[in-house]
Amino acid sequence: MQDIVKKEQKRLDWTISVIEELIVDKKQKAKSIANDVVEAQLIEYAKKEVKKLKDIQQNPYFGRLDFEDEFGAETIYIGKKGVERDGELVVVDWRTDLGRLYNAYQGVQKTFRIGKDNRPVTINGKRGIIIEDGKVMKVTEIGQTVIVENEQGEKVKYMDDYLKEILTNTEEAHRLRDIIASIQAEQDEIIRLPLKDTVIVQGSAGSGKSTIALHRISYLLYQYHEQVKPRDILILAPNEIFLSYIKDIVPEIEIEGIEQRTFYEWASTYFTDVNSIPDLHEQYIQVYSSTEKDNLIKIAKYKGSLRFKKLLDDFVEYIGNTMIPHGDLIIESGVILAKEEIHRFYKSKEHLPLNARMKEVKDFIMSWSNGQIKKWKAQIEEEFEEAYRKWVVTLPEGEERKTIYKALENAKELRMKIFIEKMQHEISLVVKKMENIPALLMYKSVFQKKVFDKFQPDIDEELLSLLLKNGRDIKQEKFMYEDIAPLIYLDAKINGKKLQYEHIFIDEAQDYSPFQLAIMKDYAKSMTILGDIGQGIFSFYGIDRWEEIESYVFKEKEYKRLHLQTSYRSTKQIMDMANRVLLNSNYDFPLVIPVNRPGDIPSIKKVGSIGELYDEIVNSIRLFEEKGYKKIAILTMTKQGTVDTFDQLKRRNVTQIEAITEGHQELKEKIVIIPFYLVKGLEFDAVIIEDVSEETFKDDTQHAKILYMSITRAHHDLHMFYRGDLSPLLEDRDPNEPPKPRKSFADWLITDITDPYTEPRVEAMKMVKNEDTLRLFDDEEEEFVKESFEDDRERYYDFHAWLKVWRRWAELRKKLEQK
Ligand SMILES: Nc1ncnc2c1ncn2[C@@H]1O[C@H](COP(=O)(O)OP(=O)(O)OP(=O)(O)O)[C@@H](O)[C@H]1O
Incomplete structure (x- = not known):
């Protein structure tokens, strides 16, 4: 091994010296005097190159790849930035095709195809090289990062030493870091999707979604540099805490200049002044602390639905139709603009925003009017010409002739005047109705009974009365x-779009409503949407399943849906605990596959009193500090909980702590006390959840999601406390026991759920045919059962989800029995 390190050191020394030569050369160029703009640009470029080369000189690459193609054997070194000398690839940029090859190799498949010509290449080896300040510290033969099944039948991702070393590192002061050196094949596939692809990534907690999004930007800017500039990309993040969390990675992967915002901030920058409107977190607090919670959720869900979007579409179309003339425009006999003609023209401008469309119609009418005036003028001129010839020209020169001529002139002018005035009058009547409509006024007018009666007569009565009541607030602009x-x-x-991006990235997309995602789609040529339904804690608004948006928002073949199941953030023990919550909650998704990074088993401790709780939290903090952790989080359920815990810990002389209660604060201290709804997307070395009692974490989907999300924030350690009884979501169930059916449908079960060979059935399925098959919930049967559950969708989804978990268990059982 020492030998390999020595050899690699030799190669590194050579690379460093080549880079040095390049620096000297570029510096020379940077010093020259520019005679024109092009030269000035070249000088600027040379300066940038010098900086880039200096930055990477002492750590120019992280890996080596040995391969063979039709031209023979090759060895290349892969780095964050490419280095070239006279056409020779000294370091290969990770974003190139050869970089893809490096990431694709996982030690199993050896032959790949690369380049436009799809030429075959065979990999002979891959090395991870850890370099510190110009010294090769470690060389590891890598690539064996595959998913294996352990003795209990659980899937675990096998890590090579290189990945292990990277994941165990606690040196980072908890900012998101780049993973260029250890991108996994399934992640790389997403990063390198073509620009035009819209993709939905469902990824477990810690599977690298946020990281992938940022690396994908870097890749797109590199590969499509002529087409895509940083200003063409928008990234929407869950909150400002998260934006500051990704700050450091930005220059590292060369994605400076990207517009990064929360949806709220994006909306306030370009559209309405939203300052008086609560943001998602504030609204969450308002909704869940309100006695009207259920009603508020109903309103929010409806307003976030595509159904509401359809209502607005119909309403705007209707208003547009009422604005254009509904009768013929009659000025004189023969001077008529038929309403059909106006309507035909209006229809042909369907693609335009309403106000622009109205302007076009106005222009159309005006141009018709100008044409008619011209025509009328010509006709009158002709008529009077005739009259002159008849009455004036025939008279001898003299007073009488003059008088008649004048009279005729006056009559002509009068007729013209009358015609024009009539025209103007009629047109002004029509045009008045086509005045610009402010969007706000339109929105205020939506919440009327007659609007719903007309466009959505089948709306649920209770919902309608809630919306009408809410309409009163809307009128007063209480949004x-x-x-x-x-x-x-x-x-x-109404006014048209002012923005268009090449690509929009949406992180934590499960917290967006279908309506919200639909409008974002209108602002981008393509999108990368990343999220985890399992972490959809803002379910009063967000989506519950991707299918909700797939079929409506995105047309078939327009998007790809990809899954990431392996989690890289937490130890195996922490992920086992997260999976336990998923299992106990009958969560409708595959379990998370952890990496085989061992750690301490998360502790769940009962405390007798609130005082004891804080004493125990202090003990945990001390223990974590001894372990050298740099960032520790204490998760509370509420803002008030955060404030109380902060006070209590201060009283117990805990230092370096801070209370985070708003989404715009930045995390600065070592110990952060924070309500769970603000930690989305973040991670900490150790996490303390101060209350996992049954009272706080009830056995329902919403609480399961909160707990799953909270647990998965921990990198190395997790401590949980409770008073009274422990949450059933954390119950340590014997894996040989079948999953526990939810109370909501347990009474309905008519089969023996302990028998892994019999598909569970509920009362409603008695009627289903094919009793002895295991195909339940296929096509017709699914429809049948859905209909039987019509009044109780919750229960249907619960049962459906539970059935999936049960099937997993049954399969596992069968496998174990066969062994
Ligand atoms: N290939 C990898 N190599 C090294 N570390 C990785 C890799 N992929 C992910 N990670 C690490 O795993 C952690 C989780 O990544 P990230 O925050 O991007 O995941 P996520 O899917 O967005 O998580 P969540 O949904 O829980 O917020 C980060 O610390 C990240 O650096």
Whole structure:
């Protein structure tokens, strides 16, 4: 091994010296005097090159790849940035095709195809090289990062030493870091999708979604540099805390200049002033602390739905139709603009926003009017010409002739005047109705009974009365978070869009409503949408399943849906705990596959009193500090909980702590006390969840999601406390026991759920045919059962989800029995 390190050191020394030569050369160029603009640009470029080369000189690459193609054997070194000398690839940029080859190799498949010509290459080896300040520290033969099944039948991702070393590192002061050196094949596939592809990535907690998004930007800017500039890309993040969390990675992967915002901030920058509207977190607090919670959720869900979007579409179309003339425009006999003609023209401008469309119609009418005036003028001139010839020209020169001539002239002018005045009058009547409509006014007018009666007569009565009541607030411009998307949408429908991006990235997309995602689609040529339904804690608004948007928002073949199941953030023990919550909650998704990074088993401790709780939290903090952790989080359920815990810990002389209660704060201290709804996307060395009692974490989907998300914030260690009884979501169930059916349908079960060979059935399925098959919930049967559950969708989804978990268990059982 020492020998390999020595050899690699030799190669590194050579690379460093080549880079040195390049620096000297570029510096020379940078010093020259520019005679014109082009030369000035070249000088600027040389300066940038010098900086780039200096930055990477002491650590120019992280890996080596040995391969063979039709030209023979090759060895290349892969780095964050490419280095070339006279056409020779000294370091290969990770974003190139050869870089893809490096990431694709996982030690199993050896032959790949690369380049436009799809030429075959065979990999002979891959090395991870850890370099510090010009010294090769470690060389590892890598590539064996595959998913294996352990003795219990659980899937685990096998890590090579290189990945292990990277994942165990606690040196980072908890900013998102680049993973260029250890991108995994399944992640790389997403990063390198073509620019035009819209992709939905469902990824477990810690599977690298945020990281992938940022690396994909870097890749797109590199590969499509002529077409895509940083200003053409928008990244939407969950909150400002998260934006500061990704700050450091930006220059590292060369994605400076990208517009990074929260949806809220994006909306306020370009559209309405949203400052008086609560943001998602504020709204979450308002909704869940309100006695009207259920009603508020119903309103928010409806306003975030595509159904509401359809209502707005119909409403705008209707208003447009009422604005254009509904009768013929009659000025004189023979001077008529038929209403059909106006309507035909209006229809042909369907693609335009309403106000622009109206302007076109106005122009159309005006140009018709000008044409008619001209025509009328010519006709009158002709008529009077005739009269002159008849009455004036025939008279001898003299007073009488003059008088008649004048009279005729006056009559002509009068007729013209009358015609023009009539025309102007009629047109002004028509045009008055086509005045610009402000989007806000339009939105205020939506919440009327007659609007719903006309466009959505089948709307649920209770929902309708809630919406009408809410309409009173809307009239007074008291908006909620869910009003922002429709306001933007109406604005675009009426005034047109001001923005268009090449690509939009949406992180934590499960917290977006279908409506919101639909409007974002209008602002981008393509999108990368990343999220985890399992972490959809803002379910009063967000989506519950990707299918909700797939079929409506994106047309078939327009998008790809990809899954990431392996989690890289946490130890195997922490992910086992997260999977336990998923299992206990009958969560409708595959379990997370952890990496085989061992750690301490998360502790769950019962405390007798609130005082004891804080004493125990202090003990945990001390323990974590001893372990050298740089970032520790204490998760609370509420803002008040955060404030209380902060006070209590201060009283116990804990230092370097801070209370984070708003989404715009930046995390600065070592110990962060924070409500769970603000930690989305973040991670910490150790996490303390101060209350996992049954009272706080009830056995329902919403609480399961919160707990799953909270647990998966921990990198190395997790401590949980409770008073009273432990949450059933954390119950340590014997894997040989079948999953526990939810109370909501347990009474309905008519089969023995302990028998892995019999598909579970509920009362409603008695009627289903094919009793002895295991194909339940296929096509017709699924429809049948869905209909039987019509009144109780919750229960249907619960049962459906549970059935999936049960099937997994049954398969596992069968496998174990066969062994
Ligand atoms: N290939 C990899 N090599 C090294 N570290 C990785 C890799 N992929 C992900 N990670 C690490 O795993 C952690 C989780 O990544 P990230 O935050 O991007 O995941 P996520 O899917 O967005 O998570 P969540 O949904 O829980 O917020 C980060 O610390 C990241 O650096």
